[in-house]
Amino acid sequence: MPGLEIEFEIPGDATGGAFAILEFTLGPRRLVPPHTHVEEDELSYVLEGEVGFRVGDTVTIARPGTYVQKPRGIQHTFWNGTDHPVRVMEVLLPGSAAEGFRGVSVPGRIPNVHSDEWVQELVDQYGVTLIGR
Template sequence: MRQNETIAFAGTLVDILVAGEETGRQFSLLRITNPPGVWTPPHRHLHEEETIYVLSGQVQVWTEGETRSLSAGEVVILPRGQAHRLGNAGPETARALVFCTPSGFEQFVREAGQATGALASAQAPDAEALALLASLSSRFGIELLPSG
């Protein structure tokens, strides 16, 4: 049985619970721990859909020009090609499961993040981290979008 991987990625902590190599590339399952104040850059996935299930805290989802706040037990489906941004505007750490179909996003996380046992700091990605995301994103079918 494969041991879970924990990766510091763009200001969050990502646990790869099920990787694509275990599912014939059909899906992957990640657990995201998102500190307060941390948001992903606006982006879209060209190859996979994401289903976000909130475990604890509040996860904000920006898509189609509006932001929704999701609490524990709530879910949102982000179809491939749909621009979105995920974040935590709440006062406590948020945790969510991210189900990606097909798999592939976990490999982007592996290459753009750092393997770690714990989240070193609760901060948004710095310029160096954003540059690494931008340099790898097109190879994984992820399009980073302007913030404004």
């Protein structure tokens, strides 16, 4: 996804699938579209910058040191409304679900997030459903 870079700090296979820890950088004025996850719960911890989150009906503007819980099955989105990149640590439970993030942060690969093929890949392989497309 353009503007989203993900690093695997502790991949799920290193924990037997129990959990995974990722760190992502989201570029200025970028939004990750609203979506749900079938398989995993997520916990975000803001490392740098100011990040907007909407989880269900709750909107939070999170600054460094803030945790945001994103339970499975609950629609969520997040964005960087500033002119500077933001950094967030993401904990995924179970960690086996983290592999889905490799498909959206591949250097040189800019997926067409509006294509039926890309959306179907997210659903089939990773249990992610984009909302409102």
